[in-house]
Amino acid sequence: MFVRGTGGVAELIRFNDVRFSYAAADRLALDRINLEINDGEFILIAGDSGSGKSTLLRCLNGLVPHFYGGKFGGQITVNGIDTKTAAVAELSPHVGLVFQDSGAQLVTETVEEEIAFGPRNLGLGGVEVAERVERAMREMSLAGLTGRRTATLSGGEKQKVVIASVLSLEPKILALDEPLAELDPVSAAHLVKLLQDLNKRLGLTVIVAEHRLDLLLPAADRVVEIKQGRLSPSPNVGANLQVGxxxxxxxxxxxxxxxxxxxxxxxxxxxxxxxxxxxxxxxxxxxxxxxxxxxxxxxxxxxxxxxxxxxxxxxxxxxxxxxxxxxxxxxxxxxxxxxxxxxxxxxxxxxxxxxxxxxxxxxxxxxxxxxxxxxxxxxxxxxxxxxxxxxxxxxxxxxxxxxxxxxxxxxxxxxxxxxxxxxxxxxxxxxxxxxxxxxxxxxxxxxxxxxxxxxxxxxxxxxxxxxxxxxxxxxxxxxxxxxxxxxxxxxxxxxxxx
Amino acid sequence: MASVLAAASLIKNPLYQIILLGAVGVVFTASPRPADQSRVWGSFLKLGLAFILISLIYNVLISHTGETILLKIPQWAPIIGGNVTAEAAVFGAVFGLTFLLGMLGFAAFNLQVRAVELVRLLPRAWRSAATVISVTFSFIPATGAAAAEIQEAQLIRGLDYGGGVAGRVKRAGAVLTPLVVTGLEKAITTAESMESRAYGNPAAASVRLEREPWTAGNLVLLGTALAAVSAIVAASVTGWASLGYQPYPVLTAPAFNPLIGFVLCLYAVPAVWPN
Incomplete structure (x- = not known):
């Protein structure tokens, strides 16, 4: 269903010396970030609260700087598009972005309506929209939620619907901000497996920002650690696990x-x-x-x-x-x-x-x-x-x-x-x-x-x-x-x- | 929905209003609705009842015309000084009832017919309205839930506003600020979420969208709504049956026309013919 990369290693995302500070903030939220992500990679972005993980993800579809304003320096290209010149609505078909509070992201009344929201905005015809909704629901095993009102869903269900609602854009990149925070170990393991599956089977590039690392480490191709807005040269993720x-x-x-x-x-x-x-x-x-x-x-x-x-x-x-x-x-x-x-x-x-x-x-x-x-x-x-x-x-x-x-x-x-x-x-x-x-x-x-x-x-x-x-x-x-x-x-x- | 709102705003005769209220009530109770939402509509209803009371008290204190004098407020009191009349009380209550009818009609028909679906039956030029309406409607239960959460939080924090009316007013005020703050926070996330899902993408405007087909249920619903509203509008324009009611100068029983009564019962059709 989703478009696969042309095979081999193709660069999909490039951060070139990116600096960003939010309006009215005196501190850089991102400080000279240089990062390349290849097509089909599964990337884990580790870092404490407030380290800049969320800001980094919001750069991918241009919410930073277009939505937030602030001072932006350097260049980011996503699938060949410069995020500084493209509008968020133009970038969003390439990047499915899932935020932290899944409940707050639901914008419509029913599950199907929610998943159809993206494709409709892309201007697709009714038949194509319906097909995409059906596919995304199948990928996320949401058959049981057909016809439900979004306000009545449980936390875990809401999150799945939110993920389906960006999958229906059929993006090349799926980026999630702390998706495990609300989940119990069983559901968390299930979600990680699902992300792995989307990554392997559909060739989707998956980028996850999390500080719950134990489950994600085995799934990720690469770990990138961010500390106070800077990428750490050698990610020392073991320290975060604290097994002792x-x-x-x-x-x-x-x-x-x-x-x-x-x-x-x-x-x-x-x-x-x-x-x-x-x-x-x-x-x-x-x-x-x-x-x-x-x-x-x-x-x-x-x-x-x-x-x-x-x-x-x-x-x-x-x-x-x-x-x-x-x-x-x-x-x-x-x-x-x-x-x-x-x-x-x-x-x-x-x-x-x-x-x-x-x-x-x-x-x-x-x-x-x-x-x-x-x-x-x-x-x-x-x-x-x-x-x-x-x-x-x-x-x-x-x-x-x-x-x-x-x-x-x-x-x-x-x-x-x-x-x-x-x-x-x-x-x-x-x-x-x-x-x-x-x-x-x-x-x-x-x-x-x-x-x-x-x-x-x-x-x-x-x-x-x-x-x-x-x-x-x-x-x-x-x-x-x-x-x-x-x-x-x-x-x-x-x-x-x- | 537009039909019921039009009817609600045209009819000022309390007898007809009560029939319409009954019809709307039947639809409301027959509609399947999730538990968390009925609470929201519950507070909607309370708001409507409160409005009747406020409108009644306000009118009684301000309007001093009418011949059935209940009591007299001394003339030295500015504005409120004068006769308190039964006519003014009835007029205030009827005015409040109009408001409640409008709100309840809106609530019941929203449960029965989703606004989005309704708009999707329309030509494509109206389509973007569907999106906006849908997003707006999802805000109603969300705001209700947020208000409940804030009230609980205030209990948890032990904030005591005391009992009685003063306490209630204070508590409502204390809920309002955080409600606006959380509302704004939610609005930002919603906006982010919408933009991230290609909202405002120029492609959407250029492509032809298919309409959804009309079903028998839709047609029946639309037919009755149109018939009912045209009968009411016709009555109001030609004046063959008075929809209004004038309690001044002396309280009288409102006029009743069985045909209008029947027409108003048509508004209960969605309850027996769900689509």
Missing amino acids: ATESRSKDRLLQKDKSQNQPFVLDVSDLSVAYDGRQVLDGAAFSVRAGEIVALMGNNGSGKTTLFRTITGFIKPFAGQVVINGRDTVGMSAADILRDAGYVPQRPSALLFAETVGEELNTGVDVQANARHGRLPHRSGTDHLAMTYSDSMRSSDSLMKEFDLDSHVNDYPRDLSLGEQQRVALAAVLSGQPSLLLLDEPTHGLDHGAKVRLAQILRAQAAAGAAVVLATHDSDMTALVADRVLHLEGGSMHSDI
């Missing part, structure tokens, strides 16, 4: 386990059954967590991890079972009441960020906490009692800032930070309430290894201070770093690891 992490923790963990054995239960879930959206998601789920314990709750996409958290926090009402937090059965209590004891960081931490600056964000959290303690009120009015509350809150937001390594960002706009930093701001804001139970949903989504280690340290400190921590994750790296105990959620109920 598992062992170094195990001893600590045994000690921790002994210690927490005598602690009281903070969370005790029993026989919990939940139906959501007409489907039974949890079926007699049961587990408990003691103070000072960190439990990793593992399970594939769609196994019900998020539903479990949303039930514990009172957003979803179960039809059977009990959730006991600090000795109180919370089923039937309002979410607002439950959340006074339980801190919850949902999947997308940016959802929790409202304020103009990081400092303000944390102060809000601290003020809210002061409110809860002293009844209603403290809008910084004059009595001695309130003045004291206020200075207390300032102090503790300062200490939070230090503890979470956010000092340098006090005046930054929270949503502009990297995902790892956003995660820390959200966590700090939630922790200002000093909850005895902390629930984190996929906290490592979009985090590079360094950021994960930093998060693990923070969670450890919280546990040491007596909090019970539960993280829902499919990241075995993070589980190895931090968990005292692992639970698997499968078919709506729990299976213990140890």
Whole structure:
């Protein structure tokens, strides 16, 4: 179906001394990039968050510089076209670009409409469009989603539809930005296999930017590492894998386990059954967590991890079972009441960020906490009692800032930070309430290894201070770093690891 | 949809409005709709009801004509001082009902007939409109979902706006800013995604596109919609049946013409003849 290269090694993409800085940024996002990619190659672009991976990908179809503006120097040719002079719409038939947040990329109402969007824009006739939609759906095994509305798809399904929607352009190059971030190990392995297949069978040039390297390394012909906007001369990808992490923790963990054995239960879930959206998601789920314990709750996409958290926090009402937090059965209590004891960081931490600056964000959290303690009120009015509350809150937001390594960002706009930093701001804001139970949903989504280690340290400190921590994750790296105990959620109920 | 909107805007007679509301309601409940969307339409409905209430209160306070006096606000109060009349209340409510009808009609027929499909039945010159409409429509559920997410996030952060009307208003305000911010973020991604998929490619304009064939279902739907709207327009122009309703100066029962009632029931056809 897709046009194959003429055979042999043909150069498809060339970056010639490319420099780029975003408008109003003083730092170069790309700094003298020289790179050639041949027709039919499978390239892995490795690099931490904020290193320039996404910017590099956006150069391929001219979004950088045409969409973003900024200062651009050097030259990029893609399939013989100079990206500086061609419009994005002219380059896009050659480059299928898939961004990070697959949900946000869906632009139409239904699956077929979505996949037909590209070919229609190419001005193809109805028959040709229908054929392309059918082929792309077949390539991505999407037959089951025929006629579905895009708004009702799961995360993994959305991603597949997004990939199909660029495959229908029948491009020579398929470029994906952190495609594994949202996927559990099984789906991730499946996607990598699929990309390999598209690369081998159809001769598609595949370029993947990722920091989850373990699965992609065997598939890639070549790894290119980018650091602070520059290509590293000799990619040292092994360092990112950190195989040793598992062992170094195990001893600590045994000690921790002994210690927490005598602690009281903070969370005790029993026989919990939940139906959501007409489907039974949890079926007699049961587990408990003691103070000072960190439990990793593992399970594939769609196994019900998020539903479990949303039930514990009172957003979803179960039809059977009990959730006991600090000795109180919370089923039937309002979410607002439950959340006074339980801190919850949902999947997308940016959802929790409202304020103009990081400092303000944390102060809000601290003020809210002061409110809860002293009844209603403290809008910084004059009595001695309130003045004291206020200075207390300032102090503790300062200490939070230090503890979470956010000092340098006090005046930054929270949503502009990297995902790892956003995660820390959200966590700090939630922790200002000093909850005895902390629930984190996929906290490592979009985090590079360094950021994960930093998060693990923070969670450890919280546990040491007596909090019970539960993280829902499919990241075995993070589980190895931090968990005292692992639970698997499968078919709506729990299976213990140890 | 255009037909139901035209009907909704022409009819000011509360009896007819209630019949039309019933017809639209039947279509709405008969339409298959995903769980996450019904919540969005639910808030649509609430907005409509709130509008009726606001329109009623506003009119009662501002308009002092009418003979059925319910109570008197002292004349020293600027603007609102004067008689509070039942006529003004009815007029306000009827005006609000028009608005609700428009919104609900839009919602129900959007669930039943997809705007994109409708536009695709049209000649090719209208085609680019289909794309724009389709993208716009996918924004409605997305924005609803974002609003729900923000409200949850505020609960998680423990932001308490207090109860009562004041609290609700404050909370709505607090949702608005992040909603605009996330909306803008989503808009940027959407724009990027559209451009990356050849949106604006000059090739699209130069090629002939085939129309989709009309099916029996389409024809029935279009036929009833046209028949209904022409009957209503005819009634309104010739004046053989009054569509309006004038509560002033004294409250009277609205006129009722069974034929108009029947015509309005035609709007329920999509519920029994799904395409």
